[in-house]
Amino acid sequence: MNKVKKDIEQSNEVINYNLPGPVKKILPIAGLIFLLIGFGGNIDMASTVQKLTNDNLKISRSCHPKVSSTELEYLSLGLNLSQFKFDDKCPAYISSLENIYIGFRGISFSPLGVRLKIIIKLEKVDPPIAFNFSAGTSGFKIVIDNQQVELKNLIKIADAPIKAKGTLTADGLISGKYSKINNGTVELNINQLQLSEQEIQGFILPPLLLKENVINIGFSKKNIIKVNSLKLGSKGDVAEILAQGEIKTPQSLRSLTLDIEGKFNFTDELNKSIPLIGLMLNGKKKSQGYYQFEMKGGVNKPQFKVK
Numbered sequence: 464m465n466k467v468k469k470d471i472e473q474s475n476e477v478i479n480y481n482l483p484g485p486v487k488k489i490l491p492i493a494g495l496i497f498l499l500i501g502f503g504g505n506i507d508m509a510s511t512v513q514k515l516t517n518d519n520l521k522i523s524r525s526c527h528p529k530v531s532s533t534e535l536e537y538l539s540l541g542l543n544l545s546q547f548k549f550d551d552k553c554p555a556y557i558s559s560l561e562n563i564y565i566g567f568r569g570i571s572f573s574p575l576g577v578r579l580k581i582i583i584k585l586e587k588v589d590p591p592i593a594f595n596f597s598a599g600t601s602g603f604k605i606v607i608d609n610q611q612v613e614l615k616n617l618i619k620i621a622d623a624p625i626k627a628k629g630t631l632t633a634d635g636l637i638s639g640k641y642s643k644i645n646n647g648t649v650e651l652n653i654n655q656l657q658l659s660e661q662e663i664q665g666f667i668l669p670p671l672l673l674k675e676n677v678i679n680i681g682f683s684k685k686n687i688i689k690v691n692s693l694k695l696g697s698k699g700d701v702a703e704i705l706a707q708g709e710i711k712t713p714q715s716l717r718s719l720t721l722d723i724e725g726k727f728n729f730t731d732e733l734n735k736s737i738p739l740i741g742l743m744l745n746g747k748k749k750s751q752g753y754y755q756f757e758m759k760g761g762v763n764k765p766q767f768k769v770k
Contacts, residue, residue, distance in 0.1 A: 509533045516544060526553035528560075540567035559586040559620045574599025588616045607635040607649065614653060624763055626659035629676075637682060647682035648691070656695070669736045673700050686712050690723060701733045705753070719762040726753035743769060 513533035521527055531546035545562040562584040571578040576599030584591040590611065597604040610633045618627060635649030653676040660670050673696040681689035688710040695704040706725025728749075734740050747754055747769050755770040 508535055512542065522553060522557060526550065526557070528553060528557070536566075541565065556620050556622060559588070560584075561586055562591075568595070571597035571599060571604070573597065574601050574604060576600065576603070585620060588612060588620065602638070602640045602645075605635075605637040605647075607633050607637075609634060614656075626661045628657040628659070629653045629655055639682075643685050644682040649680050649682075651678040651680070652676065653678075667737070669733075671701060671733075673697075673702065675700075688712055693723075693725065701730045703728050706756075706758075708758075721758050721760060721762060721765050723759070724755075724757040726750075726755050728753050 510533075512535065513530055516533065517529050520530065527550065529548045530544045531548060532544070534543040534545075535541070536543070542565045543562060544565075547560050549558055560583070562582075564580075564582040564584075566580040566582075568578045568580050570576075574597060576597060579596045579598065580593070581596050582591050582593045592612065593610060595606040595608070597606075612631050612633075614627050614629045614631045617631065618625060630653070632652045632654075633649060635647065637644065637647030637649070639645035639647070654674070656671075656673040656676045658668065658671040658673070661668050675694065675697045677692070677694045679691040679693075681691050683689060690706065690708045690710060693704070693706040696702045704725065704727045706723050708721070708723035708725075710722075711720040729740060734744075744754060756768060757770065758765045758767050760766045
């Protein structure tokens with residue numbers, strides 16, 4: 464995490480990002496909105512901003528949500544958007560969106576433009592997701608600093624096929640043009656990751672506690688997340704997994720495609736709890752204390768192979 468935090472503090476590179484969710488079309492016009500606020504004494508600014516937002520708000524080519532409530536904060540130069548309406552073509556997880564706050568925080572010099580504070584409130588997710596956003600004519604920058612969220616709530620909203628608990632902390636810096644990501648790194652830390660008993664690929668996985676978990680991901684190509692490094696568990700845990708690779712990300716989270724390779728080690732305790740592990744490892748040899756593996760295919764039914 465120290466490297467990512469250092470990048471956040473020292474980076475002067477231009478950052479662009481293809482914005483997720485409803486924020487995608489709001490931010491480029493945010494600067495204009497705040498300029499217009501000064502003329503609010505003679506016109507209904509809330510209605511004007513709401514119409515402007517609804518005309519431009521777009522999650523994808525087929526998903527065009529509408530905002531029913533717009534509230535301006537004149538003293539703090541803020542904008543609250545709430546009471547969203549979603550059509551049938553919008554992904555299910557978007558329906559958890561409750562409120563988007565956009566606050567003016569001054570001038571940005573990298574890129575040259577305006578600096579904004581974005582706070583996204585999702586149903587049953589506390590605290591809200593917050594990040595700093597710099598919007599310029601050439602692109603924009605996103606800085607995520609010590610953002611925390613409960614993993615179980617995030618998994619529920621994403622409808623991911625896994626049961627887990629723990630506090631996820633994110634730090635990152637993302638850059639690119641409005642149409643694509645040029646560069647970016649996000650580091651995710653999960654302390655005391657608890658995996659509940661669950662069925663995976665036909666066998667029952669017992670409850671697991673993994674104390675140290677760090678995932679460092681990068682963004683450089685559209686629809687691809689680069690797993691720079693993944694560490695689940697440590698030498699004192701019942702399992703330790705080290706890996707790297709790529710994740711292809713289509714619109715549906717359940718359609719993620721994995722291309723991961725790495726190494727792992729399980730304790731005798733876990734081997735006894737899951738007899739299938741012994742069969743899977745039968746005849747396989749360790750290299751420097753670890754078994755080598757690869758995982759490919761869809762996230763729901765990935766093909767796991769021990770080398």
